[in-house]
Amino acid sequence: MIIDLQRFIxxxxxxxxxxxxxxxxxxxxxxxxxxxxxxxxxxxxxxxxAADLAKITTFSSEPETRRYLENLxxxxxxxxxxxxxxxxxxxxxEWFFETLPQTFRRHIRAFYLSLVITVAGCAFGGLAMAFDPxxxxxxxxxxxxxxxxxxxxxxxxxxxxxxLAGEKTTFSAELMTHNTQISILTLALGMxxxxxxxxxxxxxxxxxxxxxxxxxHAGETKFLLGWLMPHGVIEIPAILIAGQAGLMLAFAVIGHxxxxxxxxxxxxxxxxxxxxxxxxxxxxVWAGFIEAFLSQYHEPVIPYAAKIAFGCVExxxxxxxxxxxxxxxxxxxxEAGE
Amino acid sequence: MKTTTxxxxxxxxxxxxxxxxxxxxxxxxxxxxxxxxxxxxSIAGIxxxxxxxxxxxxxxxxxxxxxxxxxxxxxxxxxxxxxxxxIGKRLFRLxxxxxxxxxxxxxxxxxxxxxxxVDALPVFYFVGGLACWLNSKCQRLGxxxxxxxxxxxxxxxxxxxxxxxxxxxxxLRQFPHLAARLRQTASAGEADMALQALLRxxxxxxxxxxxxxxxxxxxxQAKVEFPAEATDGVADEQYLRNVVDxxxxxxxxxxxxx
Numbered sequence: 001m002i003i004d005l006q007r008f009i010x011x012x013x014x015x016x017x018x019x020x021x022x023x024x025x026x027x028x029x030x031x032x033x034x035x036x037x038x039x040x041x042x043x044x045x046x047x048x049x050a051a052d053l054a055k056i057t058t059f060s061s062e063p064e065t066r067r068y069l070e071n072l073x074x075x076x077x078x079x080x081x082x083x084x085x086x087x088x089x090x091x092x093x094e095w096f097f098e099t100l101p102q103t104f105r106r107h108i109r110a111f112y113l114s115l116v117i118t119v120a121g122c123a124f125g126g127l128a129m130a131f132d133p134x135x136x137x138x139x140x141x142x143x144x145x146x147x148x149x150x151x152x153x154x155x156x157x158x159x160x161x162x163x164l165a166g167e168k169t170t171f172s173a174e175l176m177t178h179n180t181q182i183s184i185l186t187l188a189l190g191m192x193x194x195x196x197x198x199x200x201x202x203x204x205x206x207x208x209x210x211x212x213x214x215x216x217h218a219g220e221t222k223f224l225l226g227w228l229m230p231h232g233v234i235e236i237p238a239i240l241i242a243g244q245a246g247l248m249l250a251f252a253v254i255g256h257x258x259x260x261x262x263x264x265x266x267x268x269x270x271x272x273x274x275x276x277x278x279x280x281x282x283x284x285v286w287a288g289f290i291e292a293f294l295s296q297y298h299e300p301v302i303p304y305a306a307k308i309a310f311g312c313v314e315x316x317x318x319x320x321x322x323x324x325x326x327x328x329x330x331x332x333x334x335e336a337g338e
Numbered sequence: 339m340k341t342t343t344x345x346x347x348x349x350x351x352x353x354x355x356x357x358x359x360x361x362x363x364x365x366x367x368x369x370x371x372x373x374x375x376x377x378x379x380s381i382a383g384i385x386x387x388x389x390x391x392x393x394x395x396x397x398x399x400x401x402x403x404x405x406x407x408x409x410x411x412x413x414x415x416x417x418x419x420x421x422x423x424x425i426g427k428r429l430f431r432l433x434x435x436x437x438x439x440x441x442x443x444x445x446x447x448x449x450x451x452x453x454x455x456v457d458a459l460p461v462f463y464f465v466g467g468l469a470c471w472l473n474s475k476c477q478r479l480g481x482x483x484x485x486x487x488x489x490x491x492x493x494x495x496x497x498x499x500x501x502x503x504x505x506x507x508x509x510l511r512q513f514p515h516l517a518a519r520l521r522q523t524a525s526a527g528e529a530d531m532a533l534q535a536l537l538r539x540x541x542x543x544x545x546x547x548x549x550x551x552x553x554x555x556x557x558x559q560a561k562v563e564f565p566a567e568a569t570d571g572v573a574d575e576q577y578l579r580n581v582v583d584x585x586x587x588x589x590x591x592x593x594x595x596x
Contacts, residue, residue: 027421047350050348050350050352051352053352053354054351054352057353066526067491070354070355071491073348073352073354074346074354074356074435074439077346077348077354077439078436078439078441078442081348081349081439081440082440082441084443166394166395167395168395169396169398169399170395170399170402172399173399173402173403174402176403176406177402177403177405177406180406181406181455184410184452184455185455185456187452188453188454188456188479188480189456191456191479191482191483192456196456249483262482263437263438263485266482266483266484266485267485270443270445270446270449270483270485271443271445273445273449274444274445274448274449277448
């Protein structure tokens with residue numbers, strides 16, 4: 001087919017310009033709902049432009065026009081053939097009280113697996129400390145944990161000075177950012193078929209188990225609970241949820257028993273992974289705040305019973321939040337589908 | 339098979355192509371982005387230094403948080419607001435897009451940016467670079483997880499044809515219907531090959547130059563056969579000039595100006 005290029009461009013330009021304007025508007029206003037008439041016009045413009053692109057594709061002398069039309073068709077194609085739910089305006093409260101807990105429950109099996117791996121790590125760490133106390137320097141990641149628990153408790157309880165005075169906010173910020181980085185890494189390592197995520201969860205479990213065994217063996221269970229519970233009941237589940245997200249990623253990568261291609265499997269979970277990791281971030285902000293401002297203060301400043309009670313209340317609220325929140329509207333259709 | 343172009347076929351049968359960005363260009367863009375992050379941190383540092391006068395502890399805490407938020411949020415913020423581009427990507431004319439050509443979603447941007455944590459392992463994006471190098475669509479792990487690709491949109495520069503074709507009579511233009519057919523049948527690659535041969539003609543060895551232009555002229559003569567009066571006595575190199583003139587200069591009046 002031979003085309004008169006000047007005439008071709010002159011005839012097509014009004015349609016291309018209209019399509020471009022419509023696309024600009026759609027991209028600028030994500031909430032825009034077009035009427036049936038507008039949709040028909042949009043579709044006609046897309047088809048017209050796509051046909052023009054087909055005509056000019058082999059026309060070597062007009063690379064710019066071809067690129068321009070390719071760009072238009074690519075943008076319109078994305079709008080017309082997109083089957084995923086259109087992104088709505090973000091409602092933080094709805095997201096927090098409904099989307100997050102519903103997403104958590106929808107992938108509860110990945111959470112259970114994350115929990116099992118961590119518990120296995122705890123058992124390993126605890127047993128290693130019980131049967132081979134010399135392994136302590138290998139198991140404990142921080143130097144202050146190498147100290148004899150009895151000695152540490154005695155020092156903490158005798159302390160007259162606030163060792164975090166003037167540093168609590170910085171300490172809190174460091175805890176928040178460090179723990180969030182670890183959580184994101186735990187999630188991201190899901191791309192290694194889950195091996196990296198499993199190692200991270202297991203290693204966290206080993207440290208937790210070793211510390212717990214060390215303090216329990218030294219008869220400092222009350223101190224341990226008072227020290228760890230206020231922040232740990234939020235921080236540990238947060239890491240578990242990051243592990244849950246990482247394992248979801250791993251399941252999608254492995255795709256065992258799924259007839260869908262990798263990209264479809266990954267696309268199906270990406271929104272849920274993002275929801276969970278933002279939830280983890282919020283939990284770790286709270287945990288970091290509590291760890292710096294409450295967990296590091298012991299008797300006689302704050303009674304252990306009060307700290308343990310605070311931890312228990314947090315744990316119950318957390319449990320209720322993830323188990324019940326967002327389920328009042330009946331089982332969400334997505335939840336029911338799982 | 340590894341390719342530099344991704345072709346997307348719409349259900350209507352229309353094919354559009356996207357040029358994939360290679361690891362080196364992406365690395366340069368990333369380097370620029372790192373400089374931007376450092377610049378943002380320097381500005382944050384200056385602002386927070388003022389706050390230090392009031393409360394040092396609070397200022398340091400804000401700095402720690404700011405570094406974390408900026409380093410992670412930079413890519414997410416810009417790619418979402420600039421439709422798949424950061425400052426570095428914009429400078430190098432790169433853009434993140436959905437691998438199937440669909441609308442880029444916020445989740446995809448977050449996932450690809452969070453997975454930098456594993457792509458950056460153990461140092462200098464070794465894992466991501468390796469994945470990019472091995473992957474047919476040049477995707478790092480974050481791109482695979484988010485189902486995104488990074489494309490490049492090079493600026494198309496019009497060649498200076500007046501300098502190349504000045505003052506020469508083009509016998510092929512005497513047959514406008516055949517000239518139009520030549521324009522139509524020559525692919526973009528063939529047209530570019532002919533143009534490059536002319537632009538770089540002085541770089542060739544004389545014998546190789548004669549041989550190359552002979553082959554190219556024969557190739558284009560076989561595509562569209564012009565009558566003898568248009569080709570007789572026209573050297574291969576001049577024939578190729580005429581071909582380039584026909585393909586690239588669609589307005590015959592330009593020639594008459596010369």
